[in-house]
Amino acid sequence: MEKPNSNKREVPLTALKAGESGVVIIIRQGHIRRKHRRHGHIIHRSLVHGITRDSGFEKRLVDMGLTPGTKVTVVKAAPFHGPFEVLVRGSRLALGRGMAERILVEKE
């Protein structure tokens, strides 16, 4: 699989540890999630169903304040692959892991 970017500081939000922050660069489209799926047919299905919905979710994230250039601080992640707790623009958000994986940030 291709690397998201050659720039090492550009990482998905999930790569940040508790207490670290980053600046949002871009929210990736849904199909990047393929990497995390093992079986071919599941990839296919999520792709077909995902398109309109994913772009909706991207919009929601941006509407919640995760616009490019915004500082995000990871507070913690719930165990067993659970959601992330982040601070954005003075409020506390819970973001499912699938969502957090798609937010590319530049580590501070």
Add this chain to the structure above:
Amino acid sequence: MNKKKLLIALAGNANVGKSVIFNHLTGLHQHIGNWPGKTVERAEGTLHFKGYTIDIVDLPGIYSLSTYSLEELVSRKYIAVERPDVVINVIDASVLERNLFFTLQLMELETPMVICLNQMDIAKSKGVQVDVKKLEQLLGIPVMPTVAVKGVGIAKLLEKAIETIEKKQAKPPQVTYGEEVEEKIGKIVEKMKNVHLVYPARYVGIKLLEGDEEIEREIQRINPQIVDAAKKLAGEIECIHGHCCSTVMTSERYEAAGCIARAAQKLVSPIKPTKVERLHNFTTHRVTGYLTLVFSLLLIFYSIFTFGDYTSGLLSDLLYALEPFFASVLGTGFVGQLLWGGAMEGLIAGITIVLPYIIPFYLILYFLENSGYLSRIAFLMDNIMHKIGLHGKAFIPMMLGFGCNVPACLGCRIMETQRERLLAAFVVTLVPCAATTVIILGLVGDYLGVHWALALYIVDFVIIFALGRLAFKVVPGEPTALIMEMHDYRWPHMKTILKQTWFRVAEFIKIAFPLIIVGSLALKLADVLGWLETIASVLSPVTVTWLGLPAITGITLIFGVLRKELSLVMLAALLAPTGLASMTPVQMIVFTLVAMLYIPCIATIAALFRDFGWKKSLFITVFEIAFAILVGGIAMRLLTLFM
């Protein structure tokens, strides 16, 4: 001018206090709690003030006026189509930037506005000082600071709203975007000259650039060229900025909101942030968080049981002491027997079985809801909910389901997709509501011990999980991911909790008690006339042969469809004088198990029907009846091996 009708809408982000204000103004009882997404449907109420008849509308809380969710679309259309005389935009003073982002979008709809700067007390304790005059000046809209829970500023807010209407203030000022964006908006507005929509032209221009589906569809019908042109213009912006056009515009709006917020607020060091913060960290921690969750659920369970059990005994001693008195007044003839054995037994059963459990139950539930714990639970349960094809937010309607399945089913609208709403609603109908709790605690808990009651709950959770998993297989699809704001913990406002509890209990007394009395009376009459046997025997293949229950339970379970606690209350009345104690332990458990699972009550079925249509609600109902009977029969056979 007098006697004029006015329409005022309350709009704003989730959890800012719109419903508190609505309740204050109208005296109604909209649901209040400290988590986002309580109001899922627009509520209306009226108020008379200064000779006006004012309709107040409480809209669901939203973060944006796009078409991402149904609520956003509904709220936007409402404001555009109904054109309220003024929109009161309620904002949370402690999170000014995010709230102003929404304000700026509302301004684009060009309806007259007043800003209600709410939660001033919270802002103060967080160390946020807002300069009201400055904010007013920057936005060009009147601003009124309030503390809604204490009623501070509400009257002035209303006055200001009416003043704004009377002054016929010009449309609110607009955000200006970057030069290149403004130029493109101008081009679209130019083309829109002869097109008339409910939305203002500038708004349509903005939304077309953002690729808003609803507006695109409408314009497409009128003049497809405009849509094509807008798409091209949006493409140009994308080229310049390297982000999609809607992201660019959202960023600029946030930028503007941030500027205003920074200019109007002063951050002084917070007075007491640490306590709330520490509590949050403790209750969402990977170890202590889950421990707290289990521990508090157990604590709630035991305290409700202990309180209910004790009070129930006390009340029943008290009420049964009345029997000789009644006998002497009414005599022991046919009528006396009917009145005592039917109406009074039913009433006593209702009071002693139901009230002692329901009152503490609702108190605790509302306490939790108003403290802010529910959204933490949603955070902790997210991964588990993914196993049944949902995400953490679905756990909130489930928790509400413990109180009553009906609002919980409607609450499933906080889920993003129709599929998730259906799955969540199905799971919710299996959650034991307060009425079912009455059966579990009042029968099994009371007669067999609290541990059996706890075991039944655990069995129910296992069943919920298994059936949820099954439903996930039937309605497959990737669960969407969780996006939820977690609002700070706050000490619940006691008056709100007491009011909400009282409202619930009053509703119960008004609806359930007449039903209990009439139902018990009818049953007693049928009993005295000897009809009961006949009806019961029709159902006996299921109740007696398969489930091993007393024949009479068939009838009470049917009554339970109206309200679940009826099935137990009537059973108690019918089995008097020995009462429920005449059932064997196995019968008690099987009866409770069936009552717990067999059918969502009629109000829940109606709620399902409204949101999902008759096919799906009928399917769920029939499935759950069959499933309950199946499980009950199996449980009876297994239990008789041990007990």
